[in-house]
Amino acid sequence: MVCSYHIGVFFISLMGGDNISFKSILFKDFERKNNLTFERNQNVFEDLHLEQIIYNITSGVENKNLINYFYTPLNEVEEIKYRHEVFIELENNQSLFETIKTFVDKMNNVKRDLSFSEKLEYQYNKEGWWLEAVDQYTKTVSKLSLYLLNENLSSQGLQSFSKYLTEYTNSNYFSKLKEMVKRVKESLEEVTYCLNIDGLKVMVYKWEDEEEYENDIIKTFEKFKNLDNKDYELKIPTIVGMDHVENEIINAVVKFYPQPFELLDSFYAEYYRFMDPVIERFSEEIQFYIVYLDFIKRFKQSGLKFCYPEVITSKDEIYLYEGFDLALAYDKIKKEEDVVVNDFWLKNDERLIVITGPNQGGKTTFARMFGQVHYLGKLGVPIPGRKAKIFLCDNIFTHFEREEKVQNLKGKLESDLLEVKQIIDMTTPMSLIILNETFSSATVSDAIFLAKNIISKILNIDCYTLYVTFLDEIASMGKKVISMVAMVSKHDPSIRTYKILRKSADGKAYAISMAEKYSLTYEQLERRLKG
Amino acid sequence: MKVLLLYPDQNFNFKSHEEYNDDLIRDLGLDVIFEAMAKKDAFIYDIVKKVLLSYENDLSTILYRQDIFKDCINNKPIVERIYNLAIDAIETKKKSWLGIFSTNVSSLLSSSVSLLKMFLKFLREVRSISDEYYEKFDSTGFRKLFSTIKKELTEEFFSTAEKQLKDLTFESGFFIKAKLGPGIEGKDYQLLKPNKKVLIKKRLSKLAFLKPPSYTFSLHPRDDAGIETLTNIRERSINQIAKTLANAGDHILEFFIQLRSELAFYMGAINLYEKLSNLNAPFCFPEPYDLDRRVRKFTGLYDVSLALAKGKTVIGNELNATGKDLFIITGANRGGKTTFLRSIGQAQILMQSGIFVPAIYFSTNINKKIVTHFYRKEDPQLESGKLDEELRRFDRIVSNIKPNSLLLLNESFSSTNEREGSEIAVGIIKALIENKIEVFYVTHLYEFAKHFYDKNLENVLFLRAERKEDGRRTFKILEGEPLPTSYAKDLYEKIFNN
Structure with missing residues (x-):
């Protein structure tokens, strides 16, 4: 008595009087979720390779609903923090993460068994698979509930889910469910029967302590055994779901053992719909966190960093250190190639980054990274980079040079201009613009003229912008504009470093003697042979 | 049941795909030895190549094999009979095995059953040979094999x-037998021994009250789906047994393959033994010392590949050295230095493989690895790239080398000028011998040789290709300090003034 009173008090103080019962692990304010809209401008997802990233994150996930969450960015700092907390908790607590992952897998099995049961023909078969689902469900839910109860949870989302789960598993309904499934299963497990299959004739009979033959045979030939057994991949089709022959066999078995089957019938009738809808939703929504954390694991293993950006709505400063293009890094890591990381920062009145430098020098990649981190920031997920402060934009607009559009009747330049106009019309001070080689089809003087005019329009709107161009002239348009350059190796200008810097750094000159090149000097060799 | 004719405690793993050291084969001329051992038998060729190239580090294994080989020489006809029996058994499987293309349980089981019946006949024959000739063998290896056969292949086993x-x-x-699994579907189907009560009940089907309680039904002959279900249940009950018997068949086959393979090595050794005997070339059973010792004692050591290729005996060398880590060999071109270096490597490999070596007397320490680095004059590369190539090769060697290895260098680092070559070589060799690597270095790099000669180190020995007063070469390698000029001039004159 004292004990339960104590727990009650504990919860009330923990929740700080905030008594909204748990609804969703993805949305702090579940009711407001439906108001979320994002201008799903197809170009943005294509240009920034977001489509590719989301595809890579969610490939292999059965639940296609999940993909939609990655296309539904958030607009409230509070909501983003709600997700950050859950992410941080799952990321820092490996055992919690694994436990929840297992929970999700098991819940998927439960749902699969249930829908399978619905489709079956023979009654005992139907009830049998339903029983499997109940069994798995009760075990899975109990296990998670117990685990979370003993865990010192810090995120608001998981705390209130844990509270919900504790109340649920302590309910009479759940206890009864657990007890019943155990009883029915145990009595069915005691059933053992025998068959004599002789041609088309089948005799079903009760087992009377007969010996299995297998071990004797194995024993006889054991002496020839050695470690590597060839694995004969014998194809015995596993047929799940009974047919008339199995049904006839089972009906014979029921005659030898009637009781367990009577128990099963009544359990099925009484508890047919057993699953809790909130728990079911949690098992779906939490996958958002799992797939993302699983996805970024490979990058972390390659030494790349992720961080929880500070998301702001003012324009004091934004920055990102050691960021990278998530789509490119995915391919690089697959090929076991190095990934180059880059920084940017904009302070005070600085609004627009102009990137210049050689072709294939990593400029477009940098532009994508800039856009990706802002989009991912709006999803409330950890973003590429060691440390970041990013702006909570209302929208992202992109204009990338695209080859396939060349046949446009209006002429390339005109259509470019129309598109940029459209972007500028929609842009608010809270938006983000990324322009990549826009107006590259024009003559240089025309392009400079257009670019300068567009830039001053954008500067008037006062939104954050990134502009990739070959026009050095526009890199110096006042203190709101800063210049970054794709660097090459000082030693050999044909080598791109893929570093984009606000200032150029000095390359280090070096010369290696032949022996040093192969680590074959006396000192090097000493070390190698000792090591 | 293991063969254990190459190791006292384990099978030789012929399946390991360790990469061949092609440089070693090429530099030491080992393929000539393989061919002589194989006597045109591709299987033996493959086996001796594997065994020789995986030369042993363990002293007792080497002596274990020497004893077995002596038994082979004394009982050649019996060894051949066992060898041929193994081949016959292996052939039987090739001819009869039908299960190989099948992933079907029933056919795998019936194929396995008939194959095992045939294998049992061969095993009975093995048993009778070992009973008959046990006494004629002295080596631990053969005695152990025969007693294993006696112990394992009993009459009780056969019946x-x-x-x-x-x-x-x-x-x-x-x-x-079966249990109820998920979905109330049958699971854990297990084959039982034939039940006598059930057999009686089947025969007297009218007496339904007989134990055990039962229910019988029959399928319609055209009920294909039902028949498939019954087949499925049957196959699940014999699944494990089918695999076990198929594996048993594989394992007996493997026993015969292992027997054939391990014996093939000795068959190869017999071939080489007979060939050298016919040439009247000397050979002896070597006396190995442990890895960490430094002993090089031999007399009449010759390049066996050269002797086999020429079909006659060739000049041998002698050495009596202990406590040396570095041997620097200088002297006249075409004075037998490369041949000497090769004979050192060949004998080391043959000794560590557990057979005889081409020498009158041979006793050295065992080496962890035997590695060669020979200058390749024939490499079609630009001069500038050659040093790069040499160093790259050396870098690979260093990455894999272990203490107490033997490194045979032939004109290494001579792709650059002498000063640079010597500079590189001094550093490398110093580091190597300070780290327990044994080095034989045939070189023209006088500055390098002089550097070590002036240091007068205990663990360095200088050898030189002999040249008589009249300039004639004897192809003998003797102790001797490095001399500033080589004998290329002689050779030049001999060729151009003739």
């Missing part, structure tokens, strides 16, 4: 195996 194989033809149907 039990034959009875079980007969039961597995299922004359009175399948007896199967």
Whole structure:
């Protein structure tokens, strides 16, 4: 008595009087979720390779609903923090993460068994698979509930889910469910029967302590055994779901053992719909966190960093250190190639980054990274980079040079201009613009003229912008504009470093003697042979 | 049941795909030795190549094999008979095995049953040979093999195996036990021994009250789906047994393959033994020392590949050195230095493989690895790239080398000028011998040789290709300090003034 009173008090103080019962692990304010809209401008997802990233994150996930969450960015700092907390908790607590992952897998099995049961023909078969689902469900839910109860949870989302789960598993309904499934299963497990299959004739009979033959045979030939057994991949089709022959066999078995089957019938009738809808939703929504954390694991293993950006709505400063293009890094890591990381920062009145430098020098990649981190920031997920402060934009607009559009009747330049106009019309001070080689089809003087005019329009709107161009002239348009350059190796200008810097750094000159090149000097060799 | 004719405690792993050291084969001329051992038998060629190239580090293994080989020489006809028996058994499987293309349980089981019946006959023959000739063999290896056969292949084994194989033809149907699995579907189907009570009840089907309680039904002959279900249940009950018997067949086959393979090595050694005997070339059983010792004692050591290729005996060398880590060999071109270096490597490999070596007397320490780095004059590369190539090769060697290895260098680092070559070589060799690597270095790099000569180190020995007063070469390698000029001039004059 004292004990339960104590727990009650504990919860009330923990929740700080905030008594909204748990609804969703993805949305702090579940009711407001439906108001979320994002201008799903197809170009943005294509240009920034977001489509590719989301595809890579969610490939292999059965639940296609999940993909939609990655296309539904958030607009409230509070909501983003709600997700950050859950992410941080799952990321820092490996055992919690694994436990929840297992929970999700098991819940998927439960749902699969249930829908399978619905489709079956023979009654005992139907009830049998339903029983499997109940069994798995009760075990899975109990296990998670117990685990979370003993865990010192810090995120608001998981705390209130844990509270919900504790109340649920302590309910009479759940206890009864657990007890019943155990009883029915145990009595069915005691059933053992025998068959004599002789041609088309089948005799079903009760087992009377007969010996299995297998071990004797194995024993006889054991002496020839050695470690590597060839694995004969014998194809015995596993047929799940009974047919008339199995049904006839089972009906014979029921005659030898009637009781367990009577128990099963009544359990099925009484508890047919057993699953809790909130728990079911949690098992779906939490996958958002799992797939993302699983996805970024490979990058972390390659030494790349992720961080929880500070998301702001003012324009004091934004920055990102050691960021990278998530789509490119995915391919690089697959090929076991190095990934180059880059920084940017904009302070005070600085609004627009102009990137210049050689072709294939990593400029477009940098532009994508800039856009990706802002989009991912709006999803409330950890973003590429060691440390970041990013702006909570209302929208992202992109204009990338695209080859396939060349046949446009209006002429390339005109259509470019129309598109940029459209972007500028929609842009608010809270938006983000990324322009990549826009107006590259024009003559240089025309392009400079257009670019300068567009830039001053954008500067008037006062939104954050990134502009990739070959026009050095526009890199110096006042203190709101800063210049970054794709660097090459000082030693050999044909080598791109893929570093984009606000200032150029000095390359280090070096010369290696032949022996040093192969680590074959006396000192090097000493070390190698000792090591 | 293991063969254990190459190791006292384990099978030789012929399946390991360790990469061949092609440089070693090429530099030491080992392929000539393989060919002589194989006597045109591709299987033996493959085996001796594997065994020789995986030369042993363990002293007792080497002596274990020497004893077995002596038995082989003394009992050649019996060894050949066992060898041929193994081949016959392997051939039987090739001819009879039908299960190989099948992933079907029933056919795998019936194929396995008939194959095992045939293998049992060969095993009975092995047993009778070992009973008959046991006394004629002295080596631990052969004695152990014969006693294993006696212990494992008993009459009780043969009769039990034959009875079980007969039961597995299922004359009175399948007896199967089952439990209820997920979905109330049958699971854990297990084959039972034929149940006598059930057999009686089947015969007297009118007496329904007989134990055990039962229910019988029959399928319509055209009920294909139902028949498939029954087949499925049957196959699940014999799944494990089918695999076990198929594996048993594989393992008996492997025993015969292992027997054939391990004996093939000795058959190869017999071939080489006979060939050298016919040439009247000397050979002896070497006396190995442990890895960490430094002993090089031999007399009449010759390049066996050269002797085999020429079909006659060739000049041998002698050495009596202990405590040396570095041997620097200088002297006249075409004075037998490369041949000497090769004979050192060949004998080391043959000794560590556990057979005889081409010498009158041979006793050295065992080496962890035997590695060669020979200058390749024939490499079609630009001069500038050659040093790069040499160093790259050396870098690979260093990455894999272990303490107490033997490194045979032939004109290494001579792709650059002498000063640079010597500079590189001094550093490398110093580091190597300070780290327990044994080095034989045939070189023209006088500055390098002089550097070590002036240091007068205890663990360095200088050898030189002999040249008589009249300039004639004897192809003998003797102790001797490095001399500033080589004998290329002689050679030049001999060729151009002739």
